[in-house]
Amino acid sequence: MSSRWLGVGFLAPALVAVLFFFLLPVVMTVMFSFTNMTTATGITGGEYLLSKSRLRQLEAEGVSEETVERLESAGYQITEQGLAALAEEFGEDRADELREDYMGESFTARRDLERVLRNLNDDPIRRTRDRKAAADLFAVTILDERFPTEPAFRDALTESGIDPADHDALVKTAYTGWTWTTDNFKLLFELPATLRYAMNTAIYVVFTLAFNVGFGLFLAISTFYLPQHLANTFRTIWFLPRILPPVMYVLMWKWFTWDTGFISTVLSVFGVTPINWMTESALNAWTVVVLINGFVGASLGMILFSSAIKAIPLSMLYASEVDGAYRWDQIRYIILPQLRWPVLFMTSYQTLSLLTSFEYILLSTEGGPGGSTTTWALAAYTTALRNYGGNLEYGFGAAYALVLVIIGIILSVLYLRFFNFKELVAKPRIEQ
Amino acid sequence: MTGNLRIWPIVLLLGIVSAPLIIMYVFQVIESVAQPQPGTLMPGEINLHNWRFLWQELDRGRPSIWTATFNTFIFATTIALAVCALSSTAGYALSRLNLPGRPYFLGGLIILHAFPTITLIIAIFIVLQYLGLFDTLLGVILVKAALELPFGIWIMKGFYDTVPWEIEMAGVQDGASRFRVWWELVLPQVKPGLAALGIISFLQGWSEFVLPLVLAPGSETQVLATYMYSVIQDDAKLDFGLFKAIGMFYSLPVILVYLIFQKQLMNIYGGGTKG
Numbered sequence: 120m121s122s123r124w125l126g127v128g129f130l131a132p133a134l135v136a137v138l139f140f141f142l143l144p145v146v147m148t149v150m151f152s153f154t155n156m157t158t159a160t161g162i163t164g165g166e167y168l169l170s171k172s173r174l175r176q177l178e179a180e181g182v183s184e185e186t187v188e189r190l191e192s193a194g195y196q197i198t199e200q201g202l203a204a205l206a207e208e209f210g211e212d213r214a215d216e217l218r219e220d221y222m223g224e225s226f227t228a229r230r231d232l233e234r235v236l237r238n239l240n241d242d243p244i245r246r247t248r249d250r251k252a253a254a255d256l257f258a259v260t261i262l263d264e265r266f267p268t269e270p271a272f273r274d275a276l277t278e279s280g281i282d283p284a285d286h287d288a289l290v291k292t293a294y295t296g297w298t299w300t301t302d303n304f305k306l307l308f309e310l311p312a313t314l315r316y317a318m319n320t321a322i323y324v325v326f327t328l329a330f331n332v333g334f335g336l337f338l339a340i341s342t343f344y345l346p347q348h349l350a351n352t353f354r355t356i357w358f359l360p361r362i363l364p365p366v367m368y369v370l371m372w373k374w375f376t377w378d379t380g381f382i383s384t385v386l387s388v389f390g391v392t393p394i395n396w397m398t399e400s401a402l403n404a405w406t407v408v409v410l411i412n413g414f415v416g417a418s419l420g421m422i423l424f425s426s427a428i429k430a431i432p433l434s435m436l437y438a439s440e441v442d443g444a445y446r447w448d449q450i451r452y453i454i455l456p457q458l459r460w461p462v463l464f465m466t467s468y469q470t471l472s473l474l475t476s477f478e479y480i481l482l483s484t485e486g487g488p489g490g491s492t493t494t495w496a497l498a499a500y501t502t503a504l505r506n507y508g509g510n511l512e513y514g515f516g517a518a519y520a521l522v523l524v525i526i527g528i529i530l531s532v533l534y535l536r537f538f539n540f541k542e543l544v545a546k547p548r549i550e551q
Numbered sequence: 552m553t554g555n556l557r558i559w560p561i562v563l564l565l566g567i568v569s570a571p572l573i574i575m576y577v578f579q580v581i582e583s584v585a586q587p588q589p590g591t592l593m594p595g596e597i598n599l600h601n602w603r604f605l606w607q608e609l610d611r612g613r614p615s616i617w618t619a620t621f622n623t624f625i626f627a628t629t630i631a632l633a634v635c636a637l638s639s640t641a642g643y644a645l646s647r648l649n650l651p652g653r654p655y656f657l658g659g660l661i662i663l664h665a666f667p668t669i670t671l672i673i674a675i676f677i678v679l680q681y682l683g684l685f686d687t688l689l690g691v692i693l694v695k696a697a698l699e700l701p702f703g704i705w706i707m708k709g710f711y712d713t714v715p716w717e718i719e720m721a722g723v724q725d726g727a728s729r730f731r732v733w734w735e736l737v738l739p740q741v742k743p744g745l746a747a748l749g750i751i752s753f754l755q756g757w758s759e760f761v762l763p764l765v766l767a768p769g770s771e772t773q774v775l776a777t778y779m780y781s782v783i784q785d786d787a788k789l790d791f792g793l794f795k796a797i798g799m800f801y802s803l804p805v806i807l808v809y810l811i812f813q814k815q816l817m818n819i820y821g822g823g824t825k826g
Contacts, residue, residue, distance in 0.1 A: 122729045126648030130656065133641035133700055140697035141663060144674035151674060162677050337568075341561050349562065355813075356569050359576070362809055364758035366776045367798040370783065371575040374582075374791050381574060384592055414572065468665065475667035478761050482780070496670070503673045504765050516673050523670040531665035535658055 148524050151517035152304075156297040158511045165296020166265045167272035173292060174262070180292060186285045194259050194279075195226040201257040209244065209253055216241055229254050266293075303518035312490070312498070316519075320494040322405065323412075323480075324473045330413035331469055332462060335420015339458075340450055342421070343428050354421065361418040369482040372411055373397065397484060401491035404484045408492050411479050420465055427461045428454055467537070471530050475523050496523060583795040601796035609782065609793075614770045616800070619778040626692055626763075626774055627756030633696040634703040634752040635745055641700075642707025643733055647719070660708075663701035669761065676765055691766040695759055703748055710744030711737065750812050754805060775801045 156162060169190065177187050197217060206214035216239055226232040232254045236244045244250045261279055266272035269290060276286050307313050338357055342350040360368050374380045376397040383393035397407045431453065439449050477497035480486060486493035486501065493501070503516020578592070583601055585594035603609075604616050644650060645657055675694055676685070684690030714737055722732035738745075760776040767773075773781070779797050786793070 122648045123650065125729050125733075126644040126650040126653075129640035129644035129648065130650065133637045133704060136637065136693075136697040136700055137659075137663065139678070140675060140694055141666075141668070141671070144671035144678060147674040147678060148671060151677065156677075162680055334568075338565075341565055344561055345558055345565075349558075353565050353569060356572055356576075359809075360572070362754060362758075362805055363802055364776055364805065365760050366779050366783075367802045370779075370794055370798050371579055373783075374578070374795070375571065375575055377789070379789055379791065381578065381592070471665060471667055475670050477669070482760070499670070499673065504676060513673060513677060520670050520673050523667070527667045527670055528662070531662040534665045535661045 145524060145528075148517050148521050151514055152521040153299055153301060154297045154514040154517075155300050155302065156512075156514040156517075158509070158513075160295065160297040162513065163296070165294055166267055167269065167290065167293040168265050168295055169262055169289065169293045171262055177289075177292065180288060182285045182288050182292075183282060186281050186289075189279065189281055190260075190262060195229060195232045195254060195257045196259050197221045197224050197257055198259075204256045205253060208256070209249070210242070212241055213239055213244070225259075226257075232257060269294075297514065300514075303515045306515065307518055315490070316493060316495045316498045319492060320474065320496070323408065323492075323494050324470060326405070326409045327412045327416060327473055328466060328469055330409055331416030331420050332465060334413060334417040335424055335465070336458065336462070338417060338421040339424035339428060340454060343425065343454075344446070354425075357414070357418045357421055360414045365478055365482060368415070369411060369479060372407065372483060376407055398488045401488060404488060404492045408480055408484055411483055412473070412476075415479070416469060416473075419469075423461045423465055424458055427458050431457050467530075467534055471527060471534075475527060495519065499523065579795055579798065582792055583799045586792050601792040602800075604782075604793065604797055605800070610785065612770070613781070614773055614778070616775075616778065616797070618771075619773045619775050622688060622772060623757060623774040623776075626688060626695075626759075627753045629692050630696045630699065630756035631749045631753040633692075634699045635749045637696075637700060638703030638707040638748060639738065639741070639745055641704045643711050643737065645704065646708045646711035647737075648729070660701055660704060664705050666701075668698045672761070672765055679766055686767050686769045686772055688767060688772050691762050691772070694766060695756060695762050698762075699752055699755060703752065706748050707741065707744060710741040714740045747812075750808060754808060757805060 174187060174190060177190075178184060202214045202218055205217065217235075221235060226235075229251070233250045236250050236253055244253055259279065261272075261275045264275075266275060272290060272293060273286060276289060277283070281289070338353070342353050345353070376382055376395070378393040378395045380396075382396050383391075387393055396403055398404055435453060436449060439453060444452075475496045477494060477500055480492055480494060480497050481500070484492045486497050499516050499519035501516075502519060503511055503513050505511070581594050584599065585597045586600070587593060588595045608615070645653065645660065650656065679685040679690045679694070682690070684693070718736050718740065719732050722736045723729070727735070758776065759774075760780065763772070763774045763777045764780065768777075779794070779801055782797060783794055
């Protein structure tokens with residue numbers, strides 16, 4: 120088998136997965152952001168439905184008064200469909216007589232049709248209430264009737280004798296599905312909340328990143344100077360937040376900070392009223408959010424930086440000590456310069472993942488109090504996928520997400536240029 | 552590391568900054584079996600009241616924890632297998648085979664590896680609805696496995712890169728096909744890498760929260776992460792003892808796996824995708 124075809128076969132399953140769950144979603148995020156898709160419009164096409172309640176708004180939308188009246192005051196027509204219903208409720212005989220004498224005939228007022236029903240030769244409908252019900256079986260109206268396609272709806276409009284000038288407006292109003300629009304982006308620029316989400320994201324990324332890198336450095340360097348078993352103990356303590364399930368990890372923070380939790384219980388000994396330290400104020404919420412993410416991120420820094428420090432030749436460190444270097448000098452002149460690349464990598468890598476992650480915020484403060492810790496990514500999620508509000512705005516949420524997708528693509532392409540690309544794509548040596 | 556530097560100031564400092572975590576761990580374990588006396592942190596009587604979720608219904612309409620555990624196990628195992636299978640072939644293709652357009656695939660892989668997939672969740676939510684896979688375990692498994700793939704392929708490519716060329720050369724010169732060479736000679740060489748990737752994918756699947764929350768919200772498809780989340784959300788009394796017991800039950804496999812495979816994990820986890 121030629122290695123070329125083997126390669127294609129080996130890569131194909133992964134390519135299909137990438138196609139369906141990366142490329143397709145990227146394209147669809149762009150598409151959805153230009154629609155007004157919500158739970159109400161559904162995600163497939165819609166139907167055409169003029170409801171009675173919408174009728175009042177029609178005039179404001181430029182539909183003529185005459186048309187509205189026409190839609191409202193339904194006419195009556197003797198049709199097979201109506202006769203079948205009549206036969207079922209009021210007997211075959213009456214239906215047959217009506218079919219013979221009046222088939223296809225129209226009545227503008229119900230009064231007229233009722234008169235006919237009262238005057239049936241064979242077996243007139245005597246009770247007024249029955250007559251009304253019988254007449255209603257022949258009502259011709261397009262209100263509250265669902266039409267699957269636009270032509271079907273237009274035909275129905277023409278049949279009911281509605282002024283063709285109003286057809287377009289009615290079609291537009293009656294459509295229940297989603298349509299293309301650029302309103303999402305207009306709204307994005309107009310809403311004051313947008314600026315706030317951007318600011319929140321900046322705060323979140325800058326502070327968490329500073330904590331991750333700074334604290335990661337501290338952990339890596341300090342554990343380096345400890346005997347093996349002590350170093351391992353502390354590394355395990357700091358590594359656990361990273362492998363514990365997020366729901367579980369954040370639960371521990373909730374217990375630590377909530378009003379029945381650790382901080383409140385300890386402080387109540389000193390007479391402080393128990394409060395929820397996580398969501399008490401915006402400052403508290405930010406502190407907790409940064410720490411929750413920071414503890415997880417710092418462990419990544421600890422691992423990366425520790426292995427970089429291990430790569431420093433021990434003889435270099437011994438030599439510096441013989442020369443009388445203090446520990447601080449050793450860190451300053453030998454260890455830190457060695458960590459330049461890992462720090463750069465960690466900064467760029469985490470900038471992107473922090474920009475777009477919302478899992479820990481969702482689990483802890485849920486963006487509160489009062490939206491003060493809602494970042495851009497969380498806003499996209501809440502707008503499009505959070506169930507509490509009832510109507511999920513997929514289109515608008517996708518517009519928020521699109522901004523992140525674009526930033527994500529730009530930054531990851533930039534990172535690609537950072538790698539030593541030529542070496543990476545060197546030809547396999549086994550090929551001649 | 553060296554003799555002339557005192558270590559106790561470092562231990563003290565590390566101990567202070569680690570205190571919140573240590574306190575959380577200690578009370579997590581204690582309070583899962585002992586209710587604290589009201590208003591204090593002192594553990595009271597030890598009993599299994601907090602673990603009642605294992606044998607009785609917590610609320611009406613909530614699925615049993617065993618359903619969720621079974622789902623989580625299926626979810627994590629299938630993901631681990633799928634990621635291992637697809638990464639071991641795709642990684643080999645990218646590392647060793649002369650593909651048309653190989654540089655572009657490699658570049659694409661690096662971009663995908665860095666790309667924050669969580670931003671695509673709205674579109675994926677709708678794609679799954681179109682495919683009829685919304686609120687099924689299969690759907691969310693496919694998504695999670697696909698999103699883990701770039702990481703898996705990247706790791707496996709790295710492992711393949713370290714296998715000496717001579718092994719393959721020898722095989723090819725003896726007349727074996729490239730496929731046989733891969734299966735019989737190269738794959739055994741990267742077994743440790745494959746095992747590590749399997750463990751990590753399993754842990755990632757076991758811990759995954761947002762994808763099941765969004766893509767499989769029904770009670771039949773609940774996994775432990777969404778189960779625990781909904782118990783916490785629905786409980787007005789804030790029964791932290793119960794939450795902690797569920798958390799212990801949920802985290803035990805993770806902690807066990809960590810204790811057993813500590814070394815391998817420490818080495819490879821650096822490339823993980825958590826923030």
